[in-house]
Amino acid sequence: MSRWQPDAKGRLAKAALELYCERGYEQTTVAEIAGRAGLTERTFFRHYADKREVLFDGTAALQELFTSAVAAAPEEAAPIEAVAAGLEAVCASFAGRTEFARRRHFVIAATAELRERELIKLATLASALAATLRRRGVPEPAAGLTAEAGVAVFRIGFERWVAPGEDRELAQVVRECLAGLRTAVGAA
Amino acid sequence: MSRWQPDAKGRLAKAALELYCERGYEQTTVAEIAGRAGLTERTFFRHYADKREVLFDGTAALQELFTSAVAAAPEEAAPIEAVAAGLEAVCASFAGRTEFARRRHFVIAATAELRERELIKLATLASALAATLRRRGVPEPAAGLTAEAGVAVFRIGFERWVAPGEDRELAQVVRECLAGLRTAVGAA
DNA sequence: CAGGCGATGTCAGCGACTGCCATCGCGTTA
DNA sequence: TAACGCGATGGCAGTCGCTGACATCGCCTG
Numbered sequence: 395m396s397r398w399q400p401d402a403k404g405r406l407a408k409a410a411l412e413l414y415c416e417r418g419y420e421q422t423t424v425a426e427i428a429g430r431a432g433l434t435e436r437t438f439f440r441h442y443a444d445k446r447e448v449l450f451d452g453t454a455a456l457q458e459l460f461t462s463a464v465a466a467a468p469e470e471a472a473p474i475e476a477v478a479a480g481l482e483a484v485c486a487s488f489a490g491r492t493e494f495a496r497r498r499h500f501v502i503a504a505t506a507e508l509r510e511r512e513l514i515k516l517a518t519l520a521s522a523l524a525a526t527l528r529r530r531g532v533p534e535p536a537a538g539l540t541a542e543a544g545v546a547v548f549r550i551g552f553e554r555w556v557a558p559g560e561d562r563e564l565a566q567v568v569r570e571c572l573a574g575l576r577t578a579v580g581a582a
Numbered sequence: 583m584s585r586w587q588p589d590a591k592g593r594l595a596k597a598a599l600e601l602y603c604e605r606g607y608e609q610t611t612v613a614e615i616a617g618r619a620g621l622t623e624r625t626f627f628r629h630y631a632d633k634r635e636v637l638f639d640g641t642a643a644l645q646e647l648f649t650s651a652v653a654a655a656p657e658e659a660a661p662i663e664a665v666a667a668g669l670e671a672v673c674a675s676f677a678g679r680t681e682f683a684r685r686r687h688f689v690i691a692a693t694a695e696l697r698e699r700e701l702i703k704l705a706t707l708a709s710a711l712a713a714t715l716r717r718r719g720v721p722e723p724a725a726g727l728t729a730e731a732g733v734a735v736f737r738i739g740f741e742r743w744v745a746p747g748e749d750r751e752l753a754q755v756v757r758e759c760l761a762g763l764r765t766a767v768g769a770a
Numbered sequence: 771c772a773g774g775c776g777a778t779g780t781c782a783g784c785g786a787c788t789g790c791c792a793t794c795g796c797g798t799t800a
Numbered sequence: 801t802a803a804c805g806c807g808a809t810g811g812c813a814g815t816c817g818c819t820g821a822c823a824t825c826g827c828c829t830g
């Protein structure tokens with residue numbers, strides 16, 4: 395049992411989610427997370443900037459996926475259509491991870507500190523989307539607004555998807571939300 | 583020099599904004615804020631829940647103003663029209679506070695921790711707006727989406743308004759953003 | 771003038787986070 | 801094969817945000 399078990403970062407993330415579920419985020423200390431992963435508190439902070447970040451490791455990849463899909467949309471597609479293509483790609487990436495997504499979502503929803511972190515991740519995503527749209531020739535403020543709208547559609551759709559009783563695909567729920575936004579905002 | 587100078591809470595807020603501007607949020611300790619206000623660290627935490635909250639004391643009033651205006655919109659007004667009325671009311675409340683708004687905004691924009699707090703305040707505002715719209719008979723997900731869109735319009739408009747070189751009224755900039763959103767999302 | 775009461779001060783302590791240095795395990799190279 | 805470099809980890813001390821418990825102060829009321 396060497397000092398270096400493989401995948402220290404992943405073990406920390408797994409231990410953290412477990413403990414946050416079991417006894418709550420605030421009642422869990424970093425030392426406890428590290429202990430369950432067979433590491434020390436100091437090492438935890440070498441892998442994750444803070445106690446919250448351990449739940450948000452995948453967001454960079456999600457952003458990359460979203461922006462790539464938007465950039466790859468047909469050149470003649472309207473901004474909102476390009477965003478819709480990005481939403482499809484992101485939704486597809488959640489296939490087979492429903493249970494993980496649910497557990498993670500409810501931990502975050504239960505803690506104000508974690509919701510704050512989630513919101514800034516989504517804001518960063520919106521910024522990246524806006525930049526991608528600008529690169530497609532969309533002017534401001536349309537680029538920023540369309541990006542914000544796209545993220546809002548994803549967030550609200552995601553929340554509906556993880557709610558108990560919902561059994562449709564994530565993509566389907568998100569599509570419905572996008573249609574709802576068009577109706578609500580577009581109708582004069 | 584009694585123990586109780588008037589308006590301890592206001593003095594703390596003033597001292598905090600000054601220090602955050604002078605040397606930055608992270609380089610300022612709560613003890614320093616309290617010291618400048620002639621109080622102790624412990625007393626700071628009796629007035630504000632944490633070091634961030636001292637910059638967000640006005641948000642509750644802003645939310646009240648916004649939702650009241652939405653609720654007071656003509657019954658036959660479409661959801662987005664009611665939100666537009668709320669935006670007008672909120673914009674008007676910034677009259678004469680341009681300089682304060684600017685200083686506060688740039689401090690927040692410069693610090694990730696403060697941006698997080700701002701985002702959750704805006705999210706709370708969006709929730710309250712959605713609830714107000716539902717009370718007007720707007721169904722989900724239109725209520726939530728319209729509320730999100732309204733907050734995004736305000737935020738983006740506000741950012742443009744505080745930017746150097748901008749000399750129009752806040753209300754005017756926000757109106758322009760709302761029109762931009764309609765065009766971007768409504769155009770199929 | 772006594773007592774109540776709210777605002778403040780004092781103190782001890784926990785937990786998040788950081789800097790610094792020592793240690794360990796592995797691969798490279800002479 | 802032995803010395804070396806190097807990245808990952810541990811240990812430790814220290815700062816700071818934040819909290820609970822208790823004492824103190826000043827005002828107000830009876």
